[in-house]
Amino acid sequence: MKTTSSSKVIGIERYRAATENQTDSLDITHLALQLQQTIELTPLLQAFCHETARLIPCDSVRYKNENRLLNYQTGETKVHRCRYQLELENELLGEIECTRAKPFSIIETDLMERLLSLLIYPLRNALLYQKAVAEAHRDPLTQISNRAAFDEALDREICSFKRHLTGFSLMVIDIDHFKNINDTYGHIVGDSVLKAVAQKIRNTVRRSDEVFRYGGEEFVVLLSNTELDGAKFIAERIRRAIKQVTINSNKNISVTASVGISSANNLKDVSDTLYHADKALYQAKDEGRDRVVVRP
Numbered sequence: 042m043k044t045t046s047s048s049k050v051i052g053i054e055r056y057r058a059a060t061e062n063q064t065d066s067l068d069i070t071h072l073a074l075q076l077q078q079t080i081e082l083t084p085l086l087q088a089f090c091h092e093t094a095r096l097i098p099c100d101s102v103r104y105k106n107e108n109r110l111l112n113y114q115t116g117e118t119k120v121h122r123c124r125y126q127l128e129l130e131n132e133l134l135g136e137i138e139c140t141r142a143k144p145f146s147i148i149e150t151d152l153m154e155r156l157l158s159l160l161i162y163p164l165r166n167a168l169l170y171q172k173a174v175a176e177a178h179r180d181p182l183t184q185i186s187n188r189a190a191f192d193e194a195l196d197r198e199i200c201s202f203k204r205h206l207t208g209f210s211l212m213v214i215d216i217d218h219f220k221n222i223n224d225t226y227g228h229i230v231g232d233s234v235l236k237a238v239a240q241k242i243r244n245t246v247r248r249s250d251e252v253f254r255y256g257g258e259e260f261v262v263l264l265s266n267t268e269l270d271g272a273k274f275i276a277e278r279i280r281r282a283i284k285q286v287t288i289n290s291n292k293n294i295s296v297t298a299s300v301g302i303s304s305a306n307n308l309k310d311v312s313d314t315l316y317h318a319d320k321a322l323y324q325a326k327d328e329g330r331d332r333v334v335v336r337p
């Protein structure tokens with residue numbers, strides 16, 4: 042473990058005496074047990090930050106991992122910092138920083154290092170687990186979420202609707218005559234079209250809206266807290282954006298898509314929202330494609 046610390050170093054004798062007095066090995070054992078109880082990153086960090094702030098009085102504890110875009114913090118940042126970079130077998134696992142209004146002593150940084158040595162292996166396992174879960178939910182071709190992720194997201198949304206009546210809309214988007222694109226230009230170009238359309242949809246909706254590849258040339262957009270009118274407006278914007286898709290290898294490929302939309306509007310029918318959106322999509326195909334059809 043490589044560490045860097047900005048805390049001040051005080052005399053070694055004082056450090057030893059205070060370590061013996063203050064370090065409660067029961068607390069350390071308790072933390073070690075807690076860290077072994079979860080493989081999930083957030084509960085692991087919660088347990089670590091909570092125990093650290095209890096054993097080393099501080100105002101904030103933060104875990105940051107820039108490579109993985111992770112930033113977890115408890116408390117409010119103060120001026121004095123004690124920061125450690127965590128590295129295991131040449132792999133950077135992130136950075137832990139504690140802050141408070143007065144400087145940290147060597148006793149405390151020593152304790153901090155002991156706590157971090159308990160964290161480092163569970164943290165590596167939690168990061169590996171988080172990566173594996175993310176990959177299981179990602180479509181390898183388009184790099185957007187896959188159908189397994191959609192099934193879970195829809196379940197969450199339906200539960201939330203049943204408990205709090207928070208409405209949502211679903212949009213099913215299907216590329217028109219995609220078979221012709223494959224047959225005319227080949228599957229590699231077909232794959233490029235799928236990637237370009239996925240990116241176009243992703244860039245046309247808000248970050249909080251979720252975009253999934255449902256399968257083949259079909260995508261689903263899940264719009265939380267969005268009524269049918271709002272969903273229709275966004276669907277039109279997506280439909281127009283898809284018409285602008287260009288593929289480097291052949292700028293003449295014309296891409297259009299049909300869109301079916303439905304909204305959750307009553308408790309009885311909420312589980313059928315996808316079924317209604319799919320029906321709307323078939324209607325859009327029947328009516329000539331390159332259009333949006335809404336079913337309440």
Ligand SMILES: Nc1nc2c(ncn2[C@@H]2O[C@H](COP(=O)(O)OP(=O)(O)OP(=O)(O)O)[C@@H](O)[C@H]2O)c(=O)[nH]1
Binds near residue numbers: 217231
């Ligand atoms: N290149 C590529 N093609 C795929 C992929 N997944 C599914 N397809 C193709 O998508 C095509 C879907 O064809 P159809 O279901 O007939 O639909 P369509 O041609 O888009 O016609 P409409 O939906 O009625 O407008 C098939 O040719 C599949 O082989 C993929 O990952 N890559």
